[in-house]
Amino acid sequence: MKQxxxxxxxxLVLVVVAVFVRGLVHDxxxxxxxxGSHGGGDAPVVACTTDLQTVCDxxxxxxxxxxxxxSFDLADVGDTARVAKLDGWITWDPVPEMLNLDPAADQKWxxxxxxxxxxxxxxxxxxxxxxxxxxxxxxxxxxxxxxLGQQAxxxxxxxxxxxxxxxxxxxxxxxxxxxxxxDTGAPDRGALQAIxxxxxxxxxxVLEARAQLQPGLGSDxxxxxxxxxxxxxxxxxGQQREINVTPWARPIAVVITEAPNGSGIDGLVQASKDxxxxxxxxxxxxxxxxxxxxxxxxxxxxxxxxxxx
Numbered sequence: 001m002k003q004x005x006x007x008x009x010x011x012l013v014l015v016v017v018a019v020f021v022r023g024l025v026h027d028x029x030x031x032x033x034x035x036g037s038h039g040g041g042d043a044p045v046v047a048c049t050t051d052l053q054t055v056c057d058x059x060x061x062x063x064x065x066x067x068x069x070x071s072f073d074l075a076d077v078g079d080t081a082r083v084a085k086l087d088g089w090i091t092w093d094p095v096p097e098m099l100n101l102d103p104a105a106d107q108k109w110x111x112x113x114x115x116x117x118x119x120x121x122x123x124x125x126x127x128x129x130x131x132x133x134x135x136x137x138x139x140x141x142x143x144x145x146x147x148l149g150q151q152a153x154x155x156x157x158x159x160x161x162x163x164x165x166x167x168x169x170x171x172x173x174x175x176x177x178x179x180x181x182x183d184t185g186a187p188d189r190g191a192l193q194a195i196x197x198x199x200x201x202x203x204x205x206v207l208e209a210r211a212q213l214q215p216g217l218g219s220d221x222x223x224x225x226x227x228x229x230x231x232x233x234x235x236x237x238g239q240q241r242e243i244n245v246t247p248w249a250r251p252i253a254v255v256i257t258e259a260p261n262g263s264g265i266d267g268l269v270q271a272s273k274d275x276x277x278x279x280x281x282x283x284x285x286x287x288x289x290x291x292x293x294x295x296x297x298x299x300x301x302x303x304x305x306x307x308x309x
Contacts, residue, residue: 044087044264047072049167051284052090052254055272058280064271073166074305083107087262090115092167093294096257098302110258115272116281117253117291120175121226122148123160123233126242128220131157139246148221149176153191158198160222164308171294172224173308174301175250187303196308225252227285251292 043066048056050071059065072089076082077099089096089109096109122139124132132139135156137147152159161176162169176195180188199219222229226247233243256272258265271277273289281287 042066044262044268045069045085046088046090046256046265046268047086048090049073049092051166051168054280054283055090055254055277058277059268059271062271062274062276064268064274064277074170074309075165083259084261086259088256088258088265088268090254090256092171093253093255094296094298094301095167095170096255098298098305101298101302107260109260110262112253112255112257112293113269114253114255114291114293115269115289116286117251117288118225118227118286120223120248120250120252121229121245122248123222123224123229123243123245124220125244128157129244131220144246145176145223145248146179148223149179149191149195152176152195152198155194155198157220159195160219160224161196161199162224164196164304168224170301170305170308171252171296174296174304175223175248177304178296178300181300181303185299187300187307189307192304192307223248225285227287229285231285250295253291253294254286255293 043064046056046059046065047069048071050073053071056065056069056071060067069086072082072086073091074095093112093114096112099105100108122144124139129139132148132151135147135151137151137157138144148157148159151157159176161173164170164173173192173196177187177192180191182188226245229245232238233245256265256268272281278287281289
């Protein structure tokens with residue numbers, strides 16, 4: 001009888017130990033930001049757009065995501081083999097929702113979660129402000145973006161709106177394009193192509209909008225993430241060239257979305273606020289955690305993407 005009781009107690013102890021160990025493993029997994037389905041049991045496999053790569057680099061340095069994951073953007077979304085290896089993607093809103101509208105997409109990206117946000121900004125120099133004024137546009141008011149688009153369409157000024165083949169460039173052009181859809185929901189293809197053609201971009205990396213300001217304004221007005229543009233305007237070069245950034249009260253957000261076959265990204269929202277990652281965000285002019293999703297229409301943005309892709 002005594003041996004039987006001892007055996008039962010021993011079995012109970014083993015069960016308790018097993019539960020305790022399992023709890024430790026679960027807690028450690030949560031601390032690490034969650035384990036992805038493609039990381040070989042390690043950190044989740046998450047990619048960033050090229051302009052946001054420093055954020056992924058910081059997350060790798062903190063051990064929150066898997067290393068050696070190449071940047072991922074609109075040109076890569078058709079690569080099903082690459083998509084299948086991802087757990088998540090850090091990009092600009094509303095690109096994931098836009099991609100889900102593609103009839104050819106049999107698998108969907110997850111609901112976007114805002115990581116950082118800013119507002120749109122319109123950067124101009126002392127010389128270009130004269131051009132904008134001569135074209136009859138004011139930099140303050142509810143019709144600024146509409147006027148800039150119309151005058152760019154007529155060839156009276158140029159707009160820096162980035163490359164619509166990238167996520168960042170697409171959401172920049174998307175702000176202007178929102179005024180070029182008719183009552184049936186069809187875009188004015190000719191006008192949008194004319195506006196895009198005025199972009200005097202010579203650099204399209206990290207961040208596109210900021211890069212357009214560094215060697216020279218290039219365009220009469222550069223539209224993009226306000227925080228990134230503000231950094232250049234406040235620099236010695238920006239002050240010398242009298243670059244001003246007019247805020248435009250529309251949110252622009254960076255989001256993380258779960259890949260169609262991904263998992264394990266839940267903990268990355270908090271991980272993205274850690275000090276090392278926060279420094280990367282600040283370096284990109286995206287210092288505000290959280291915020292609102294973009295107000296761009298994913299359906300309209302999809303049509304703009306297809307127009308230029």
